[in-house]
Amino acid sequence: VSVRSDGRAHRVPLSSFTTSVSREYACSPELSPLVGQVVRFDNRSGHALLAGPVDLVSGSGFVGRGTLDFTAPGASADLAFGSRDDHRVLRHTEETRDTxxxxxxxxxxxxxxxxxxxxxxxxxxxxxxxxxxxxxxVSETSAVEVGLRREACSPPPDEVDADGIARWNVPLPPGGRRSITLVYTVSADAKVSGL
Structure with missing residues (x-):
């Protein structure tokens, strides 16, 4: 490929491939009240996909720009297609302390x-x-114990991973509303400060 030396950026097609995708509507209310759409796919190109900006194209055409992380051949990659305007999440927290x-x-x-x-x-x-x-x-010391109160959760999480991330798969029909309650306890030794 010959690239003109005119001081401008030029795009050069290197390869293309077709793969199946899975879509996920996801939210982390502690970080953001938005529900985003994430597309996951496997890199079937036969070569690494370099990290950098990508154009996001959906059935209706160009929908914006995103960022792709370095993806090895055969590895899975995620692309965020932005937030959904038709979903809303509200988060409220309450705390009680006893000694x-x-x-x-x-x-x-x-x-x-x-x-x-x-x-x-x-x-x-x-x-x-x-x-x-x-x-x-997640506690990193024996002086602090964290426990999920599964019986008080409504509904209980579908999964809690080793990093302490609780996950629910919530079906939401058009015009639907759902509520989730998560309850956990943190028990700390008298010597522990900053709770």
Whole structure:
């Protein structure tokens, strides 16, 4: 390929490939009240995809620009297609503190309430599954114990990973509303400060 030396940036097509994708509506209410659309695909190009900006194109055409991370051949990649205007998430937290008389351990109980809403255009029929992720603290010391109160959660998380990320798959029909309640406790030794 010959590139003109006119001081301007030029795009040169190197390769193209076709692969299947999976779409996910996702939100992390602690970080943002927005529900975003994420597309996941496998790199079937036969070579590495370099990190950098990408143009995002959907069925209706150009929808914006995103960022692609370095992706090895055969590896999975995620592209964020931005937030959805027809979804809303509200997050409320409550805390209670108790101190045990004899041991002087502090017991913190945190309740997180999430309210999801979907505002749909007339005639829209299909339900979306929104993947909701909420963080639970993870203790790195024996002086602090963290416990999920599964019986107080409504509904209980579908999964809690080793990093303390609780995940729910919430089906949300057009015009639908759902509420999630997460309850966990943090018990700390009297010597621990900053809870």
């Amino acid at each position: 045990a008389g004899l041991t002087q351990r502090t017991l913190l109980t945190r309740t997180v309430r999430l309210h999801l809403s979907r505002f749909s255009a007339p005639g829209e029929q299909d339900a979306h599954t929104v993947v909701v992720r909420e963080r639970i603290p």
